[in-house]
Amino acid sequence: MIKVENIHKTYHMGSNSLHVLKGVDVDIKEGEMVSIMGSSGSGKSTLLNILGILDTYDSGSYHLDGMPIGPMSEAKAARYRNKYIGFVFQSFNLITFKNALENVALPLYYQNVSRRKRNRIAMEYLDRMGLADHAMHMPNEMSGGQKQRIAIARALIADPRIILADEPTGALDTKTSYEVMEILRDVNRSGKTVIIVTHEPDIAARTGRVIRVRDGQIDHNYDIHAEMAAMVGAEDGQQTHTLG
Amino acid sequence: MFDIDKWEEIISSLKKNKFRTLLTGFGVFWGMFMLMVLVGAGNGLRNGVMKQFGDFATNSMFVWSNSTSMAYKGFPRGRWCPYEYTDVEILKRRVKGIKVVAPQMGAWGSGGSGITTHGQFKGTYTLQGQVPEYYQVDPADIVSGRYINQMDLIERRKVAVIGKRVVEELFVPGEDPLGQYICSGGIYFKVIGVSSSRHSGDWADEQNKEISIPFTTCQMIFNRGNTVDNFAIVADDDADIDCVENDVRRTLADIHSFHPDDASAMGCSNVGKQFAQVKGLFLGVNILVWIVGIGTLLAGVIGISNIMLIVIKERTQEIGVRRALGAPPLSIIGSIVSESVLLTMVSGVLGMLCGAFLMEGVASLMDASANEGFVDPTVDFNIAVASLVIIIASGVLAGIIPSQRAMAIKPVDALRDE
Numbered sequence: 001m002i003k004v005e006n007i008h009k010t011y012h013m014g015s016n017s018l019h020v021l022k023g024v025d026v027d028i029k030e031g032e033m034v035s036i037m038g039s040s041g042s043g044k045s046t047l048l049n050i051l052g053i054l055d056t057y058d059s060g061s062y063h064l065d066g067m068p069i070g071p072m073s074e075a076k077a078a079r080y081r082n083k084y085i086g087f088v089f090q091s092f093n094l095i096t097f098k099n100a101l102e103n104v105a106l107p108l109y110y111q112n113v114s115r116r117k118r119n120r121i122a123m124e125y126l127d128r129m130g131l132a133d134h135a136m137h138m139p140n141e142m143s144g145g146q147k148q149r150i151a152i153a154r155a156l157i158a159d160p161r162i163i164l165a166d167e168p169t170g171a172l173d174t175k176t177s178y179e180v181m182e183i184l185r186d187v188n189r190s191g192k193t194v195i196i197v198t199h200e201p202d203i204a205a206r207t208g209r210v211i212r213v214r215d216g217q218i219d220h221n222y223d224i225h226a227e228m229a230a231m232v233g234a235e236d237g238q239q240t241h242t243l244g
Numbered sequence: 245m246f247d248i249d250k251w252e253e254i255i256s257s258l259k260k261n262k263f264r265t266l267l268t269g270f271g272v273f274w275g276m277f278m279l280m281v282l283v284g285a286g287n288g289l290r291n292g293v294m295k296q297f298g299d300f301a302t303n304s305m306f307v308w309s310n311s312t313s314m315a316y317k318g319f320p321r322g323r324w325c326p327y328e329y330t331d332v333e334i335l336k337r338r339v340k341g342i343k344v345v346a347p348q349m350g351a352w353g354s355g356g357s358g359i360t361t362h363g364q365f366k367g368t369y370t371l372q373g374q375v376p377e378y379y380q381v382d383p384a385d386i387v388s389g390r391y392i393n394q395m396d397l398i399e400r401r402k403v404a405v406i407g408k409r410v411v412e413e414l415f416v417p418g419e420d421p422l423g424q425y426i427c428s429g430g431i432y433f434k435v436i437g438v439s440s441s442r443h444s445g446d447w448a449d450e451q452n453k454e455i456s457i458p459f460t461t462c463q464m465i466f467n468r469g470n471t472v473d474n475f476a477i478v479a480d481d482d483a484d485i486d487c488v489e490n491d492v493r494r495t496l497a498d499i500h501s502f503h504p505d506d507a508s509a510m511g512c513s514n515v516g517k518q519f520a521q522v523k524g525l526f527l528g529v530n531i532l533v534w535i536v537g538i539g540t541l542l543a544g545v546i547g548i549s550n551i552m553l554i555v556i557k558e559r560t561q562e563i564g565v566r567r568a569l570g571a572p573p574l575s576i577i578g579s580i581v582s583e584s585v586l587l588t589m590v591s592g593v594l595g596m597l598c599g600a601f602l603m604e605g606v607a608s609l610m611d612a613s614a615n616e617g618f619v620d621p622t623v624d625f626n627i628a629v630a631s632l633v634i635i636i637a638s639g640v641l642a643g644i645i646p647s648q649r650a651m652a653i654k655p656v657d658a659l660r661d662e
Contacts, residue, residue, distance in 0.1 A: 054568060054656040074573045074651070082570020093565040093659070097256050109249060110570045158570070 001161065001193050002028040002051060007060035009046055020046045021057070022216040028195065030161070033188040035196045035204040037222075038213035045166060047213060048197045052085055052164045053077045065161060082110050086155030086192075088184075090167035092147040094139040100126060100150050101135040107158040118157075125153040129183070145176035152183055156192075163187060165196045169203055181206045201227050254583045257555070268551045269591030271544030272635070276592045279537030279631060280599025280623055286533045288607075288621025290526045295619050298442035300382045301344075301478040302519040303485055307492060308474035308511040309500075316503040325500045326471040329463070334499060335475070339491040341483030344380045347472040349373035349462045351429070360428040360455065362414040369410055370454045371428055373462025381476040384451060389422045389437030396436075396458040403461075404433035407452035408440045426455075431465055433457060444619075474511075485516030538634070545588065545638040552584050552646035563650055564658025577647040584643030585636060592635035596628060 009021040020043045028034050038044035049055035050062065053069055062069045064084060072080075081087075086107075094103045101122050108118035126132050129149040139147055148168060155163055165184065169177035181203060188194045188208075196207055204210045205224055212222035258265045311324040332345045351371035358368045376392050387408060396403055404426060406414075415421050425432045433455075441451035463469065479488045489512060494504050502509040556563070563576060603622050610618065 049656045052568070054659065055654065074567075078567060078570050078572045080570075081568060087568045089565075089659070093561070093568075095562055095565065097253075097260065106566070107569045110566075110572065110575065115249065154569070 001030040001032070001065055002026060002195075003061075003063040004047075004051070005061045007047075007050065007057045007062065009043075009050065009055075009057045020216055021050075023060070024213070024216070024218055026051075026211060026218070028193060030193055031188070031191055033185065033194045033196075033208040034211060035198055035207040035209070036211045036213060037198060037201070037204045039199060042213045043216040044197050044199075044213045048164055048166055048195070051162075051195065052087060053081050078110075082107055082158055084161050086158065086160040086163045088148070088151050088155050088163060088165035088168045090170035092139070092144075092151045092171070094147055094150060094154075096139055099136050099138050100131065100142070103139070103150055104153045104157055106154060111158065122153070122157060125157050126150070129153045143176075144172050145179060148172060148176075148180050149183065152180070152187070156187065160192070162193045162195065165194070167198055168196060169198065169200065177203065178206075250579055250582065251586075254579065254586055257559075257583060258587065264551065265587065268548055269587055269594075271547035271591075272541065272588050272638075273544070273591040273595035273598075275537070275541030275544035276595030276631065276635065277599040277602075278540045279534075280596055280628075281602060282533040282537045283530075283627055284599065284603030284606075284621040284623050286526070286529050287623065288603075288618045289529065291619040291621070292444075293522060293526070295444045296447055297519070298382070298444070298447070300443070300515070301380065303481060303483065303516045304381060304476065304478040305485065305489055305492075305512055305514040305516060306474050306476055307489075307496070307513075310508050310511045312502045312506050313508040314503040314506045316506065317501050319501060323502075325502065327475065327496065327500065328470045329459075329472055330470065331472065331475070331496065331499060335477070335492060335495055338495045339488060341480045341488050342477060342492075343480050344377050344476070344478040346375050346378040346381055346476040346478075347459055347474075348375075348378065348476055349459060349466075349468060349471075349473045351457070351462055351466055358428075360410070360414070360426055362424065362426045365414045367410065367413045367453075369407075369428075370450075371462075372454055372456050373459040374456045375459045378456075378476060381478055382451075384439040384441050387438045387440045388420075389435070391437055391439070392456060392458050397460050400461045400464050401458060402431065402433050402465075403436045403458065405437040405439055405456045406435055407454045408438055409449070409452040410455060411438055428455065429465075479516065485514060485520075489514055541592075541634070541638065544591075545642045548584055548588055548639070549642040549645055552580060552643060553649060555583070556580065556646050556650045560650075560653060560658045563653070564655050564660075567655040568659060573651055576650060577644075580647035580650060581640055581643035584646070585639035588635055588639030588642060592639075593632070596631055596635070599623070600628065 004024060004026040007021055007024045008019070011018045011020055024043075024047060026047070036044045036047060046055065050057050056071060064080070069080070095106070098106070101119060104125055105118040105122035108121060113121075123132065123135060126135050129152065131146060131149055131153070134142060134146060139150070142150070163184070168184065169180055172180060184194055184196065185206065194207075196203070198204050201224065205228055210222065210224045212219040309325060309327050312319070312321050315321045329347055332347055335345050336342055349372070351373060358371070359366055360369050360371070374392055375397060376394055379391055386405070389405070391405055392403070395401070406421065406426070411421050414426060415424075421435045421438060424435050426435060427433075439452075439454075439456075441448040443451060463471070477488070477492060479485055493510050493512075496502075496510055497504040497506070566576065600623055607620050607622050
């Protein structure tokens with residue numbers, strides 16, 4: 001589904017340049033649930049942005065569902081994002097002056113789906129998230145967990161192949177984080193490829209595979225279990241969810 | 245184009261910052277308002293001056309005889325040779341582009357005392373010998389009766405057309421002056437018509453105090469032989485009034501033996517030239533009005549453009565989210581331009597309507613006193629439509645630069661903006 005080969009990315013800030021990605025290879029199969037881990041500044045967010053066609057890369061190649069993703073017009077990039085990728089963000093990024101239903105329906109608006117039809121579909125997705133009774137609420141009237149569920153519904157509504165989640169639990173407490181992760185696992189079980197960027201090992205441990213980014217490169221020797229074992233209180237039963 | 249969601253969004257975005265929207269809109273409102281008021285005022289001023297002209301033939305001139313300043317053909321300088329009635333036919337024949345030549349004679353310096361009486365009333369009025377053609381030079385409304393005609397001229401009838409002020413002063417209210425006699429310089433004239441000036445202001449007052457008698461009658465009564473005081477000459481509409489003036493001068497020089505280059509031998513008041521100057525003045529006023537008006541409007545539009553830049557700055561993250569969700573660039577540009585056009589159009593149209601209504605109000609208040617130098621200060625429908633086009637164009641302009649700025653932000657940068 002996603003095939004990234006030897007991607008390089010350098011940011012130029014005035015006279016300084018920052019080599020963020022130094023030859024990254026990623027291969028993600030359809031239906032996988034993968035987390036990308038790494039400390040702040042490791043380049044994991046940059047990688048996610050490139051995967052989400054939000055950012056460009058300098059060299060290498062990127063194939064999404066077999067299609068080469070290279071330099072392209074913003075209109076084409078927008079169409080690809082709309083069709084293939086659903087985004088979930090750390091800070092939810094709901095549009096503040098729109099209610100839950102309108103937020104969820106937004107991707108369909110850009111597909112020129114009629115108002116009535118997209119509101120009906122949005123209602124179905126809200127219902128799946130258990131938030132049908134919050135359809136008319138504005139984002140500032142909802143809790144973090146509710147907002148993230150709205151955001152997930154929004155990411156799903158256009159029926160994309162891939163869900164990209166950038167620190168989806170970063171702004172949530174532990175209990176809500178696990179609830180959100182459970183929803184994302186359900187999404188994965190329904191057949192969608194899910195990629196989660198996180199720096200929390202317990203979140204990463206709830207995904208099928210962990211890709212560790214260190215200093216702009218993939219750390220192939222990384223073992224999530226070793227890290228989990230090393231963590232204090234890591235044996236509180238969460239490990240049962242990780243892959244054996 | 246018509247998309248409920250888009251407009252809902254735009255309106256909610258405008259409503260979110262009511263005060264700012266109001267202030268921004270006010271810039272364009274005021275620009276448009278000022279444009280309308282200035283254009284209206286310019287029109288009023290022009291109409292006022294044009295009304296003073298009445299239906300005066302604008303492509304015209306008055307010429308009269310003066311003493312010569314050059315010796316010519318054995319005549320010394322300082323000679324004064326009055327023009328004659330027979331010159332009329334010669335001028336008409338020789339000068340190309342002449343439509344009307346109307347000889348005139350003032351009776352005041354020729355024995356007419358200026359005092360005119362009727363019964364117990366008296367007043368001082370201008371007594372003028374006129375020909376029927378003068379009606380084509382400076383027409384006045386004939387309120388009752390008729391104007392001087394060719395038979396009056398041939399038979400040298402002692403008849404008079406009197407201005408309405410003369411009627412007011414010499415006759416008791418309600419009395420019909422037609423057929424009655426007025427006495428001027430000891431001679432009785434039968435009143436055949438009452439005239440009312442089409443000019444405004446002082447010019448109208450003066451004309452309403454005029455008594456016109458047949459030109460030939462005037463010549464005879466005041467013992468003026470065949471002479472003429474002046475000629476009122478009207479040129480064809482498409483004739484060059486300067487050329488006509490030159491040809492008239494050359495022809496009169498030939499008839500009366502003064503040097504064709506003698507500038508002082510023929511006095512001339514060229515109405516056509518003066519009228520062209522007045523028209524030029526109003527063209528200048530108009531240009532100034534538009535420069536100032538458009539400038540004010542432009543300031544308002546720049547204000548809108550600036551605010552749109554701020555709006556985009558504030559909405560950077562939202563725009564980023566929209567782009568991540570697959571909003572095509574055109575949709576984002578469109579919503580920004582639409583917002584700017586909506587704001588510009590609502591405030592511009594309001595300004596236009598307020599300005600137009602104000603000027604209409606002023607116009608309707610002024611109707612009562614028609615003698616002002618300021619008449620009907622309203623704006624043409626065409627100008628209003630043109631302004632509307634300007635408003636919409638400036639709204640698009642105000643939105644395009646900010647929307648380009650929005651598109652220049654990469655979606656990832658827009659998302660990161662907190």
